Amino acid sequence: MDASNYLYISALLFTIGAVGVVVRRNAIVVFMCIELMLNAANLSFVTFSRINGNLDGQVMAFFTMVVAACEVVVGLAIIVAIYRSRRSASVDDASLLKR
């Protein structure tokens, strides 16, 4: 099978994730869409690793996973802190700079 099919699906998943970040309002869903974009990039890394025949891409995907795990921990802590002070998980409500 042509390995570039995986690249197409990776591009599609990345695009869907980007739309989700813009369109959805719940901060947790926005966060999950960012995770989807990171995962799509990981799929590209793994596919290019296979195309090029070395494991560098897989090591990069491994690093991406660690960074994503850190990001989830800190991001969810921020969401919980915002929820505590504003009683809402909507990204539209945290608009203090606008007023």
Add this chain to the structure above:
Amino acid sequence: MMQLALEVGQTATPEAVMFWILGPLAVLAALGMLLVKKAVHSAILMAFVMVVLAVFYIAQDAVFLGIVQVVVYTGAVMMLFLFILMLVGVDSSDSLTETIKGLRPIAITAAVGFGGLMVSLLGRATLGRDAVGLSAANADGNVEGIGFLLFSRFVWPFEVISALLVTAALGAMVLAHQPRSSKKSTQRQQSINRFRGESLATAAGLPAPGVYARHNAVDVPALLPDGTPAPNSINASLKARGDMLDSNTFDLKKISTQVEEEK
């Protein structure tokens, strides 16, 4: 025609069957993430996409990453997401109504443009050679190969990333920590509050609920020796939820103690 036949011949492998079943399912699940209303359903669809990606990794000779994907993403990260979802609860932000005017058409147009650009670029790109495959790189085993790279060429990024993990853990602790609003009272202070307070009525502790009442249950107030009910015998959280019975119906002075003869 020859080329087409070759491509069809290439895709008739077990991997192609797996890809053409799971690939569309993953895209549909990702689209569903955007379209479903409840955040919990989004999280479950996201977990499905991650499992499909793990299968893709394993199909592409990235066995270690496939297992890590299942363990770290579907196991830890998605459960963390669900945990925070349960903690934060569902609110009005789950609705799909558009709050910024014209945002959705712009987003979809930009996405179609970006996705079309990516797909057309990938379609035109040539790598100059066929895919090499990982059978040579994985000759000593996938885990051994990644481990060798991590501890030789990528050892410095590996150390930096460990520092990042520690920093993230500390940062999460600082962000989620809430200082005590009042000082924790000592045992001595508690004793003083009890006996030198306004009244000695509660010095021996509050009565237990349901004692000597008609029902022995936690939502029934205790009856004091003189027959009056004691509303403060019921747990405060039950009171706040409204799950308590009215004390007056248990007052012995108001209830007729006459036994009615059954017909």
